Amino acid sequence: MFVINCPYCGPRDEHEFGYGHEAHIARPTLEQQGTMSDAEWANYLFLRTNTKGVHFERWVHTKGCRRWFNVARHTVTHEILKVYKMGEPKPDISAENLPR
Amino acid sequence: MKQAYSIFTLVRNALSYHQDWQEAWRSPEPKREYDVLIIGGGGHGLATAYYLAKEHGITNVAVLEKGWLGGGNTGRNTTIVRSNYLWDESAHLYEHSLKLFEGLSQDLNYNVMFSQRGLMNLCHTEHDMQATRRRVYAIQMNGIDSEMLTREQVQEMVPILDCSPKARYPVLGASLQRRGGVARHDAVAWGLARKADERGVDIIQNCEVTGFDIVNGVVKGVQTTRGAIGAKKIGIVVAGHSGVMAGLAGFRLPVESHPLQALVSEPIKPILNTVVMSPQVHVYVSQSDKGELVLGAGIDAFTSYAQAGSPPVIENQLNALTDLYPCFSRLRMLRQWGGIVDTCPDASPIIGKTPVENLFINCGWGTGGFKATPGSGNVFAHTIARGEPHPLAVPFALERFTTGYLIDEHGAAGVAH
Ligand SMILES: Cc1cc2nc3c(=O)[nH]c(=O)nc-3n(C[C@H](O)[C@H](O)[C@H](O)COP(=O)(O)OP(=O)(O)OC[C@H]3O[C@@H](n4cnc5c(N)ncnc54)[C@H](O)[C@@H]3O)c2cc1C
Ligand SMILES: [Zn+2]
Numbered sequence: 178m179f180v181i182n183c184p185y186c187g188p189r190d191e192h193e194f195g196y197g198h199e200a201h202i203a204r205p206t207l208e209q210q211g212t213m214s215d216a217e218w219a220n221y222l223f224l225r226t227n228t229k230g231v232h233f234e235r236w237v238h239t240k241g242c243r244r245w246f247n248v249a250r251h252t253v254t255h256e257i258l259k260v261y262k263m264g265e266p267k268p269d270i271s272a273e274n275l276p277r
Numbered sequence: 278m279k280q281a282y283s284i285f286t287l288v289r290n291a292l293s294y295h296q297d298w299q300e301a302w303r304s305p306e307p308k309r310e311y312d313v314l315i316i317g318g319g320g321h322g323l324a325t326a327y328y329l330a331k332e333h334g335i336t337n338v339a340v341l342e343k344g345w346l347g348g349g350n351t352g353r354n355t356t357i358v359r360s361n362y363l364w365d366e367s368a369h370l371y372e373h374s375l376k377l378f379e380g381l382s383q384d385l386n387y388n389v390m391f392s393q394r395g396l397m398n399l400c401h402t403e404h405d406m407q408a409t410r411r412r413v414y415a416i417q418m419n420g421i422d423s424e425m426l427t428r429e430q431v432q433e434m435v436p437i438l439d440c441s442p443k444a445r446y447p448v449l450g451a452s453l454q455r456r457g458g459v460a461r462h463d464a465v466a467w468g469l470a471r472k473a474d475e476r477g478v479d480i481i482q483n484c485e486v487t488g489f490d491i492v493n494g495v496v497k498g499v500q501t502t503r504g505a506i507g508a509k510k511i512g513i514v515v516a517g518h519s520g521v522m523a524g525l526a527g528f529r530l531p532v533e534s535h536p537l538q539a540l541v542s543e544p545i546k547p548i549l550n551t552v553v554m555s556p557q558v559h560v561y562v563s564q565s566d567k568g569e570l571v572l573g574a575g576i577d578a579f580t581s582y583a584q585a586g587s588p589p590v591i592e593n594q595l596n597a598l599t600d601l602y603p604c605f606s607r608l609r610m611l612r613q614w615g616g617i618v619d620t621c622p623d624a625s626p627i628i629g630k631t632p633v634e635n636l637f638i639n640c641g642w643g644t645g646g647f648k649a650t651p652g653s654g655n656v657f658a659h660t661i662a663r664g665e666p667h668p669l670a671v672p673f674a675l676e677r678f679t680t681g682y683l684i685d686e687h688g689a690a691g692v693a694h
Pocket of ligand 2: 183184186187241243244
């Protein structure tokens with residue numbers, strides 16, 4: 178069990194939040210959609226990095242402010258390394274350069 | 278040759294204070310090269326090796342396991358076996374496995390304690406009843422046993438279930454697969470290992486695969502913590518670590534790894550002689566031969582490689598349990614644990630080729646692959662031996678995520694099992 182620091186409400190218990198899976202998967206633009214192959218669609222819709230290590234993912238504060246945000250979390254230790262807002266770029270954290 | 282297990286060998290060994298039992302399988306040093314390497318010594322990997330040797334005459338095979346045999350999901354599941362799946366593709370595949378389970382103890386000369394005590398899916402709403410009826414009819418059309426029970430029939434089979442109209446979750450009826458039940462998970466792994474070993478398969482524990490040797494898109498071998506091992510063909514059967522293996526081989530999968538938890542109670546006298554699942558209220562329960570209640574529910578929502586989940590999942594599951602069975606409210610729980618399950622977007626497995634030549638994969642069984650152990654190994658062995666998918670495995674190819682031909686079993690697999 179972990180505590181997530183909602184950027185809008187502060188630290189709250191995990192059970193207040195909903196999980197939004199992998200972050201930074203860009204929805205194809207209308208223009209791209211017209212020419213995308215089936216394989217590209219599969220990549221967008223289904224294929225995931227499923228990282229063992231630092232994973233960038235979306236969470237929503239369902240039982241609070243109901244706003245979405247991004248989290249960098251280690252999938253082995255469940256340690257949350259960074260919470261950042263939607264639209265912000267992926268922070269430069271990997272299993273090798275973990276902030277300590 | 279292995280010494281056959283029987284009442285006579287038991288008596289004979291008792292006379293020598295059980296000091297002279299033959300080892301169940303060898304622990305050889307890995308050879309430099311094999312015809313086939315299987316990565317992952319869970320039930321599915323061991324079954325694959327066993328059927329490669331038994332049905333395809335391929336015995337120069339090694340199973341590489343990073344930990345100990347069956348220490349992954351094979352030894353952590355709640356052991357439910359059934360084949361009552363909605364879609365034809367799944368029904369045929371899981372029924373193939375159920376049939377193999379029915380003969381497995383004989384085939385392996387190892388008691389896997391397969392107990393066909395029946396498996397019930399409860400319905401709590403009118404909608405539940407309609408959806409379940411539809412599923413039961415679809416399953417019957419595939420020639421698989423499945424029937425509807427009325428509320429009275431459910432109450433008669435499970436007297437401790439609160440079927441009263443004022444129950445928090447009223448029971449309107451249930452589906453029943455009489456041939457469903459439970460089996461001893463460790464015994465399945467050990468029995469398969471013993472027989473695979475007898476036919477010449479090398480079972481190598483404490484050997485983690487850390488990389489692949491791929492030349493011009495063709496796999497040639499693996500790097501392991503015990504050195505490089507070459508192979509003509511390789512099968513990946515690592516469940517929760519499938520994404521990691523695919524990453525090492527340079528491709529991606531439509532799979533996410535999640536914790537799935539289970540727990541058992543203190544042992545009590547026999548009180549429940551069937552398996553009861555409630556997909557809506559989200560708990561399933563059976564009673565082990567030792568008398569413990571074996572309880573399971575759904576996955577933790579987040580991606581994880583820790584074999585542990587969060588307490589709220591357990592809390593929900595126990596709330597559901599005590600709502601349905603008030604008499605369990607003072608029962609103490611003994612142990613709780615988690616495994617990492619490999620979930621697919623359509624809740625169906627992936628069996629077949631990968632983008633790398635001679636590299637095959639069998640994964641995505643998620644929350645419900647124990648029941649498929651012999652069937653999965655059987656069709657995967659065929660797929661590896663022939664280089665072409667077994668007819669039952671064809672619909673489960675990785676390509677289905679490109680063609681869009683998904684086998685959406687979420688409805689039929691409402692909870693984890
Ligand atoms: C709590 C829980 C309850 C469940 N309940 C049920 C149920 O009631 N009914 C049902 O049908 N299914 C159930 N399941 C699902 C079922 O357990 C799995 O689908 C099935 O056991 C998968 O078998 P496997 O052999 O593919 O995987 P595993 O048994 O997990 O074997 C994979 C093996 O690969 C090894 N491995 C991983 N990486 C490497 C590497 N790099 N090198 C070498 N080896 C590696 C692992 O150590 C592991 O031993 C449950 C699962 C869990 C966790
Ligand atoms: Zn908030």
